[in-house]
Amino acid sequence: MSNPVKSFLICYDICDPKRLRRVHKTIRDFGIPVQFSVFLVELKQDELTRLVEKLNSLINVLEDKVSFYHLPISKACICLGLPPLSDNMLFL
Secondary structure, rough: OOOOOOOEEEEEEEOOOOHHHHHHHHHHEEEEEEOOOEEEEEEOOOOOOOHHHHHHHHOOOOOOOOEEEEEOOOOOOOOOOOOOOOOOOOOO
C-alpha cells in the first residue's frame, strides 16, 4: 500500500521560551523554516502522526497553538522582498 508524501505549512505560537525551543527543534527535524515559527514540511502519514504526537506532548494546550496547513500538490511559491530563509537559520 502506498504511503504518499504530503506537504504542510506548520505555524506555531508558543508562550513559554523553553517549550518554544523544544517545538522549534522538533519541527526542524522534519522540515525547513521559511520564517520564524513557520515551517515547510513534507511528511508521509506515519511521520505526520509521529510529529503530531510529539508536538502534542511538548505544548501546553491551554496556552500554545500549532497549526498544520495541507498544501496542494503544486509547490509554486511567490516570494516578494527578502529571499526565504534556509534550513541553516539560527533560532534564538
